[in-house]
Amino acid sequence: MQRGTNLGRLGGYNQAVILDTIRRAQDGVARVELVERTGLSPQTISNVVRRLVDQGLVREDRKTVSGPGKPRTVLELEVSSRFAIGIHLDPAVMTVVALNLTGQVVARARHAMPGGPEPDGTVESMAAAVNGLIEEAGLDRGRILGVGLAAPGPINMPEGMMVSPPMLPDWDRVPLREPLERLIDLPVLLDKDVTAAVVAELWAGEREAPANFVFIYLGTGLGAGVALGGEVLRGSSGNIGEIGHFPVPDEVPLCGCGRRNCVGMSLNFAGLIRQAIDAGIFPPNHDAQQLPETTAAILELTRLAEAGHPEALAILRRAARNLAFAIAQVVNVLDVDTVIFGGPMWDALAGLGLPVLREELPRDVVAREIHGLEVVGSSQGPEVGAIGGACLILDDAFSPRASGLLLGN
Numbered sequence: 001m002q003r004g005t006n007l008g009r010l011g012g013y014n015q016a017v018i019l020d021t022i023r024r025a026q027d028g029v030a031r032v033e034l035v036e037r038t039g040l041s042p043q044t045i046s047n048v049v050r051r052l053v054d055q056g057l058v059r060e061d062r063k064t065v066s067g068p069g070k071p072r073t074v075l076e077l078e079v080s081s082r083f084a085i086g087i088h089l090d091p092a093v094m095t096v097v098a099l100n101l102t103g104q105v106v107a108r109a110r111h112a113m114p115g116g117p118e119p120d121g122t123v124e125s126m127a128a129a130v131n132g133l134i135e136e137a138g139l140d141r142g143r144i145l146g147v148g149l150a151a152p153g154p155i156n157m158p159e160g161m162m163v164s165p166p167m168l169p170d171w172d173r174v175p176l177r178e179p180l181e182r183l184i185d186l187p188v189l190l191d192k193d194v195t196a197a198v199v200a201e202l203w204a205g206e207r208e209a210p211a212n213f214v215f216i217y218l219g220t221g222l223g224a225g226v227a228l229g230g231e232v233l234r235g236s237s238g239n240i241g242e243i244g245h246f247p248v249p250d251e252v253p254l255c256g257c258g259r260r261n262c263v264g265m266s267l268n269f270a271g272l273i274r275q276a277i278d279a280g281i282f283p284p285n286h287d288a289q290q291l292p293e294t295t296a297a298i299l300e301l302t303r304l305a306e307a308g309h310p311e312a313l314a315i316l317r318r319a320a321r322n323l324a325f326a327i328a329q330v331v332n333v334l335d336v337d338t339v340i341f342g343g344p345m346w347d348a349l350a351g352l353g354l355p356v357l358r359e360e361l362p363r364d365v366v367a368r369e370i371h372g373l374e375v376v377g378s379s380q381g382p383e384v385g386a387i388g389g390a391c392l393i394l395d396d397a398f399s400p401r402a403s404g405l406l407l408g409n
């Protein structure tokens with residue numbers, strides 16, 4: 001629980017602390033409880049609450065009865081008073097969602113990525129997707145806090161662009177944030193999809209998010225997001241969690257980095273398909289150069305493995321064991337007690353992968369005798385990147401540690 005300060009000049013911070021406390025209270029919170037939980041004076045609470053009610057963010061018109069005693073009037077978040085929009089850029093598909101203040105998805109859309117050599121056109125189609133979503137869902141534009149853009153890393157955060165994104169060669173160093181801001185006239189934040197996924201777990205998860213976890217993101221690439229002490233970590237440039245070149249025990253196809261034991265390559269779709277061709281699962285002329293075909297082939301391999309095809313099972317189990325070995329090193333560095341898997345490809349791989357990961361991962365974790373290791377799938381589904389994008393906005397607007405509050409003071 002964040003504690004407030006009674007210094008008037010930190011009113012913005014106090015507002016964030018109070019709003020955060022109200023947001024976390026499942027059944028509303030009475031003023032007297034706000035005083036207890038935030039350590040702020042009743043006068044400060046009163047001032048801030050009045051402002052929050054005036055802004056339409058909070059309501060105070062419901063009485064609840066809990067146990068003996070007279071009913072108490074509680075403060076509650078006005079969940080539809082503001083919305084945040086998230087976009088996830090994936091080499092194959094662009095997902096757009098709108099969330100209310102509790103992190104629930106109130107509108108969603110998927111669009112094929114136009115791709116091609118003109119990313120300018122794609123910024124325009126992002127803007128069209130956002131405007132379309134706002135219109136279809138009938139959202140009041142004045143209530144939209146901003147748009148969070150979750151993109152494959154690495155990213156240049158200050159410039160708002162992706163840098164050599166995998167499978168999006170034409171998007172290298174193309175400014176995204178500023179042109180999008182200009183087109184839609186809303187604040188835009190850009191972050192790595194893995195980091196956005198961590199923020200989604202912290203803000204919109206069905207369960208209370210653990211304080212210390214890594215999020216292993218399985219999309220067209222592999223990345224890790226990190227939360228320690230309940231806060232998302234970004235590193236010095238926002239590029240934390242590039243684990244694709246961690247070494248694994250198996251020899252795997254030559255990686256772009258020049259080595260033959262990179263975990264990213266052991267999960268590389270083309271590599272898995274090559275193994276399936278070598279094992280006679282797919283015909284030798286199987287062509288899966290294009291992303292949709294590659295994804296379809298991986299889904300087919302998963303289906304065969306789940307149906308008991310021994311070679312398909314062996315290929316995917318080997319990949320899962322390699323992944324477990326690499327992630328154990330991440331767990332050892334960070335001393336987290338939870339590993340959450342998610343991303344666009346996770347649902348397809350979870351049935352086979354989760355049991356293997358649960359069995360293999362703890363073996364290489366040094367602190368396994370000291371604390372348990374929970375290995376779970378994300379509750380956010382394949383849209384976790386887009387939901388995370390929107391949660392970047394909620395986090396920026398409401399987090400008591402945020403410096404530039406979009407809501408203002």
Ligand SMILES: [Zn+2]
Pocket residue numbers: 244245255256257258259262
């Ligand atoms: Zn490598």
